[in-house]
Amino acid sequence: MQEHYDPRAIETAAQTFWADTRAYExxxxxxxxxxxxxxxxxxxxxALHMGHVRNYTIxxxxxxxxxxxxxxxxxxxxWDAFGLPAENAAIARGIPPAKWTRDNIxxxxxxxxxxxFAIDWSREFATCDPSYYVHEQRMFVRLFEQxxxxxxxxxxxxxxxxxxxxxxxxxxxxxxWRSGAPVKKREIPQWFLKITDYAQELLDELDRLQGxxxxxxxxxxxxxxxxxxxxxRFDVEGAHEPxxxxxxxxxxxxxxxxxxxxxxxxxxxxxxRNNPAIAAFVEQCRHGGVSEAELETQxxxxxxxxxxxxxxxxxEKLPIWVANFVLMGYGTGAVMAVPAHDQRxxxxxxxxxxxxxxxxxxxxxxxxLRALGERAAVAFDPMSVALGxxxxxxxxxxxxxEDRLTAFARRIEQESAFTEHGMLVNSQDxxxxxxxxxxxxxxxxxxADGCGARTVHWRxxxxxVSRQRYWGxxxxxxxxxxxxxxxxxxxxxxxxxxxxxxxxxxxxxxxSDPQWRNTVCPECGEPAERETDxxxxxxxxxxxxxxxxxxxxxxxxDARADYWLxxxxxxxxxxxxxxxxxxxxxxxxxxxxxxxxHSREPAxxxxxxxxxxxxxxxxxxxxxxxxxxxxxxxxxxEVNVQRNExxxxxxxxxxxxxxxxxxxxxxxxxxxxxxxxxxQTMIDKYGADTVRxxxxxxxxxxxxxxxxEAGVEGMARFLRRFWREVTTHVSQPDHPPVDPAALNAxxxxxxxxxxxxxxxxxxxxxRRHAFNTAIAALMELLNHVSKFDDVSEQGRAVRHEALxxxxxxxxxxxxxxSHALWQALxxxxxxxxxxxxxxxxxxxxxxxxVTLAVQVNGKLRGxxxxxxxxxxxxxxxxxxxxxSVARAIAGQNVRKVIVVPGKIVNIVxxxxxx
RNA sequence: GCGAAAGUGGCGGAACUGGCAGACGCGCUGGAUUUAGGUUCCAGUGGGGCAACCCAUGCGGGUUCGAGUCCCGCCUUUCGCACCA
Numbered sequence: 001m002q003e004h005y006d007p008r009a010i011e012t013a014a015q016t017f018w019a020d021t022r023a024y025e026x027x028x029x030x031x032x033x034x035x036x037x038x039x040x041x042x043x044x045x046x047a048l049h050m051g052h053v054r055n056y057t058i059x060x061x062x063x064x065x066x067x068x069x070x071x072x073x074x075x076x077x078x079w080d081a082f083g084l085p086a087e088n089a090a091i092a093r094g095i096p097p098a099k100w101t102r103d104n105i106x107x108x109x110x111x112x113x114x115x116x117f118a119i120d121w122s123r124e125f126a127t128c129d130p131s132y133y134v135h136e137q138r139m140f141v142r143l144f145e146q147x148x149x150x151x152x153x154x155x156x157x158x159x160x161x162x163x164x165x166x167x168x169x170x171x172x173x174x175x176x177w178r179s180g181a182p183v184k185k186r187e188i189p190q191w192f193l194k195i196t197d198y199a200q201e202l203l204d205e206l207d208r209l210q211g212x213x214x215x216x217x218x219x220x221x222x223x224x225x226x227x228x229x230x231x232x233r234f235d236v237e238g239a240h241e242p243x244x245x246x247x248x249x250x251x252x253x254x255x256x257x258x259x260x261x262x263x264x265x266x267x268x269x270x271x272x273r274n275n276p277a278i279a280a281f282v283e284q285c286r287h288g289g290v291s292e293a294e295l296e297t298q299x300x301x302x303x304x305x306x307x308x309x310x311x312x313x314x315x316e317k318l319p320i321w322v323a324n325f326v327l328m329g330y331g332t333g334a335v336m337a338v339p340a341h342d343q344r345x346x347x348x349x350x351x352x353x354x355x356x357x358x359x360x361x362x363x364x365x366x367x368x369l370r371a372l373g374e375r376a377a378v379a380f381d382p383m384s385v386a387l388g389x390x391x392x393x394x395x396x397x398x399x400x401x402e403d404r405l406t407a408f409a410r411r412i413e414q415e416s417a418f419t420e421h422g423m424l425v426n427s428q429d430x431x432x433x434x435x436x437x438x439x440x441x442x443x444x445x446x447x448a449d450g451c452g453a454r455t456v457h458w459r460x461x462x463x464x465v466s467r468q469r470y471w472g473x474x475x476x477x478x479x480x481x482x483x484x485x486x487x488x489x490x491x492x493x494x495x496x497x498x499x500x501x502x503x504x505x506x507x508x509x510x511x512s513d514p515q516w517r518n519t520v521c522p523e524c525g526e527p528a529e530r531e532t533d534x535x536x537x538x539x540x541x542x543x544x545x546x547x548x549x550x551x552x553x554x555x556x557x558d559a560r561a562d563y564w565l566x567x568x569x570x571x572x573x574x575x576x577x578x579x580x581x582x583x584x585x586x587x588x589x590x591x592x593x594x595x596x597x598h599s600r601e602p603a604x605x606x607x608x609x610x611x612x613x614x615x616x617x618x619x620x621x622x623x624x625x626x627x628x629x630x631x632x633x634x635x636x637x638e639v640n641v642q643r644n645e646x647x648x649x650x651x652x653x654x655x656x657x658x659x660x661x662x663x664x665x666x667x668x669x670x671x672x673x674x675x676x677x678x679x680q681t682m683i684d685k686y687g688a689d690t691v692r693x694x695x696x697x698x699x700x701x702x703x704x705x706x707x708x709e710a711g712v713e714g715m716a717r718f719l720r721r722f723w724r725e726v727t728t729h730v731s732q733p734d735h736p737p738v739d740p741a742a743l744n745a746x747x748x749x750x751x752x753x754x755x756x757x758x759x760x761x762x763x764x765x766x767r768r769h770a771f772n773t774a775i776a777a778l779m780e781l782l783n784h785v786s787k788f789d790d791v792s793e794q795g796r797a798v799r800h801e802a803l804x805x806x807x808x809x810x811x812x813x814x815x816x817x818s819h820a821l822w823q824a825l826x827x828x829x830x831x832x833x834x835x836x837x838x839x840x841x842x843x844x845x846x847x848x849x850v851t852l853a854v855q856v857n858g859k860l861r862g863x864x865x866x867x868x869x870x871x872x873x874x875x876x877x878x879x880x881x882x883x884s885v886a887r888a889i890a891g892q893n894v895r896k897v898i899v900v901p902g903k904i905v906n907i908v909x910x911x912x913x914x
Numbered sequence: 915g916c917g918a919a920a921g922u923g924g925c926g927g928a929a930c931u932g933g934c935a936g937a938c939g940c941g942c943u944g945g946a947u948u949u950a951g952g953u954u955c956c957a958g959u960g961g962g963g964c965a966a967c968c969c970a971u972g973c974g975g976g977u978u979c980g981a982g983u984c985c986c987g988c989c990u991u992u993c994g995c996a997c998c999a
Contacts, residue, residue: 040999042999043998043999045999080999083998083999084997084998084999085998085999156997157997165997166997167997167998168995168996168997168998169997169998169999170997170998171997214918215918215919216918218917218918219917219918219919219994222916222917222918223917223994223995223996225917290996290997291995291996291997292915292916292995292996293915293916293994293995295915296915296916296995297915297916298915300915325915329996344915460996461996463996464996464997466997467997468997469997536997537997537998537999538996538999541999573993573999574918574919574993574994575993575994575999576994576999577918577993577994578917578918578994578995578996579994579995579996579999580999582996610992610993611992611993641941643924643941643942644924644942645942645943646924646941646942646943646959647924647925647940647941647942647943647959648924648925648941648942649924649925649941665991668992694939697926697927697938697939698926698927698939698940699926699927700927700928702919703920703927704920704992705926706925706926706927708925708926708940710925710939710940710941711925711926711939711940713940713952714938714939714940715939717939717954718939720953720954721954724954763930764930767930768930770928770930772926772927772928772938772939773927773928773929773930773937773938775938775939776927776928776937776938776939777937777938778938779937779938779939780937780938783938851934852934853933853934854934855933855934855979855980857979857980858933858978858979858980858981859980860934862934863934887966895979896979897979898933898979898980900933903933903934904933904934904980906933906979906980907979908979908980
């Protein structure tokens with residue numbers, strides 16, 4: 001074998017072997033347990049980035065580990081090929097999006113292969129293949145026929161200069177990213193999928209997803225946002241239609257002092273018609289983008305419409321305000337405002353000097369009212385602290401009680417709303433009730449009066465799938481003047497996206513291509529037009545996992561899907577915690593309800609990996625004409641970092657000129673900060689195994705990973721040492737098998753360390769996904785092996801056992817090196833995943849002595865060594881006789897001794913006795 | 915604004931169920947080997963005192979024999995917010 005570790009040669013050899021033997025192509029085999037390991041498919045942006053490397057290495061480690069457990073492992077790969085960047089690239093370089101995308105795919109496939117991932121490439125596809133998206137179009141047509149698809153107006157970002165719809169990403173500080181023009185909201189008709197029909201199931205099944213991170217499930221629960229409450233109708237003076245609001249706090253109903261509506265609400269439009277000020281305000285609300293973050297962070301503003309709503313219980317007249325923070329897309333587009341008990345209403349009311357009416361008392365106020373007697377709680381009006389006519393039951397502390405009431409009222413008037421549940425006050429017949437009592441009583445009254453009902457409300461909105469873009473899957477609809485929107489008949493699918501187009505970026509080539517657009521209505525045969533919008537790319541990424549199981553199937557998936565699904569391990573970025581993962585779960589249920597699948601959920605275990613970050617370096621732009629704070633970002637590879645004699649970083653210089661550069665924050669790798677590290681450069685320099693090893697070692701998978709080239713060197717060093725250790729070992733004469741009875745103490749120790757490592761690495765990979773500590777354990781074992789210089793027969797036997805275990809345990813991380821070293825250890829060239837995972841022997845794990853820490857009053861004072869089966873009394877006695885312990889307790893009484901077997905002895909000493 | 919996470923040596927991180935804080939790696943210091951080396955090997959490395967010991971896991975409280983870990987309150991950073999993928 002090679003004496004020196006030469007990654008290039010061994011990686012090429014291993015990859016050739018895998019390709020020649022089609023090592024990772026799999027088929028369904030009901031006699032074997034399957035394992036479907038899936039990483040989120042990449043967007044083909046041009047080249048692999050470190051986020052991909054990390055994601056796919058995690059998947060590959062798990063796949064290879066599971067295969068070594070004897071499972072039938074499927075690890076597929078494909079391309080999320082539609083999307084906005086292809087259009088941007090097309091504009092910038094004049095290449096059609098399809099060509100740009102396919103060239104990128106070819107390049108990135110090679111890069112993935114160079115990383116040595118155990119992928120079944122026979123199942124590969126790109127989502128821009130008509131043979132893929134035809135099934136998506138068929139599904140859409142089916143859903144249309146089932147009534148799960150509908151069309152309605154919704155708001156988009158409109159660039160008035162470029163005359164185009166902008167994605168939220170393309171709106172920067174309220175302006176179009178290319179034109180720089182202020183963005184406006186615009187309503188256009190769009191297609192929606194009724195995901196809300198599945199809201200309850202999507203919520204309920206989260207409880208069953210034991211293998212998903214709690215954080216993701218919590219975020220999904222909050223996103224779905226089930227809330228129970230009342231829908232309450234307020235009559236509007238002079239209007240035919242009542243104004244509907246939803247509230248989860250019906251107990252505060254008697255504290256409503258006005259009603260807020262969204263600027264897009266029909267009543268707002270009505271009010272704007274005869275009032276220029278309102279019209280101007282509504283028009284102003286159209287400025288800016290549509291993202292929720294933008295809407296929620298803008299300054300709260302409003303205007304009185306002059307319209308009047310009638311309180312359904314008290315009959316009071318309430319002003320109706322247009323408020324820019326009420327969202328038309330959420331609920332009814334109107335909310336009842338209770339400034340005393342809702343913080344946002346409180347702020348709005350304070351700003352516009354609208355009244356606050358206290359109707360909920362905190363515990364202290366409720367106590368004070370009870371002390372003042374039954375009637376006080378009912379009649380108490382905290383705003384005026386009107387206690388006139390109420391005689392206190394015990395007169396002496398009346399003033400004190402009144403002070404407490406006043407303090408509560410003042411707090412709400414001046415500081416903030418009281419938003420907790422409490423006792424109802426100042427609420428007519430409902431005073432004195434608690435939240436639940438008020439909910440029941442009000443629901444009954446409003447239902448009886450026909451102006452309200454209990455209802456369940458969802459935060460989740462239906463999925464808008466229309467995009468006004470070219471590079472996407474065409475929505476299979478034909479618009480006919482007579483028949484309306486008609487789905488494209490099954491036999492005419494797919495509606496193929498023309499790929500050979502000139503793309504300017506201003507208008508979709510679909511709109512400007514009459515030949516493609518014009519067709520005939522499938523129902524009446526008259527001339528009609530195709531829908532020119534395309535699908536949201538989440539449509540493609542919501543079901544790709546199922547297609548991998550059924551390559552070439554005539555239908556969307558076939559019977560093979562039930563063998564492989566659900567996915568056993570899904571891996572991807574935490575940024576997908578809500579949207580993608582919710583659509584993914586939803587689509588699975590659509591496939592199930594179409595009878596194509598028979599499982600409830602698409603994936604049983606989910607791992608969300610953190611992002612890859614790196615240091616940033618910069619210089620201030622000299623001669624900058626505008627902002628003096630402008631920075632030129634410098635790639636980490638062009639910089640030398642200086643340290644002092646203690647290893648502290650004291651500065652950095654540019655390699656090119658030796659002059660200083662500034663050190664910025666450690667941030668996510670990005671083009672804008674120029675801190676990206678190219679995986680290809682790393683592979684060329686160190687080899688794929690080293691890159692894989694570092695990306696698994698530097699941080700646990702869920703955390704962010706800081707790319708640091710010195711750390712990569714460390715991994716290369718480890719592999720070189722390991723290589724050398726095996727090389728040296730195999731150059732020695734043959735040895736007999738390990739004879740446990742014949743081992744000396746040092747041999748026993750190394751053997752124990754080997755078997756402890758087997759236990760730890762298996763647990764770390766299989767159960768904990770703590771790849772970093774698995775690798776650390778293997779490094780420790782290598783340190784033990786290199787210190788073990790026993791060349792006797794049993795010494796060589798024990799070393800062989802250690803090295804052989806290491807080759808197998810390292811295989812998921814460094815499959816190329818393990819492939820070569822397995823042969824070096826005397827095995828023929830085989831697929832190492834067909835070797836069984838090493839098993840720890842119980843007897844090899846036994847210890848002669850165990851170490852216990854001894855504390856006095858919780859502070860470490862020494863350690864003691866004991867037989868593993870020593871009694872509590874022995875441990876206590878030995879601890880007390882330890883000199884450092886005796887010193888620490890001198891002059892004090894031992895009051896208590898706590899012994900935790902195998903771990904610790906804590907002596908509680910002090911004055912007094914036990 | 916709302917929702918979800920994370921804060922431990924000079925750095926990345928370890929400590930899994932409340933039980934010896936800092937495994938492993940990087941960096942740094944000293945030494946050895948080598949014609950040379952951005953090679954390899956050996957030793958040391960949280961801070962203070964340089965001894966006994968004291969201090970230390972974002973900040974402030976609390977529970978406990980014992981807290982990085984549990985509870986309460988703050989601060990900072992990151993992710994998501996429905997047209998980026």
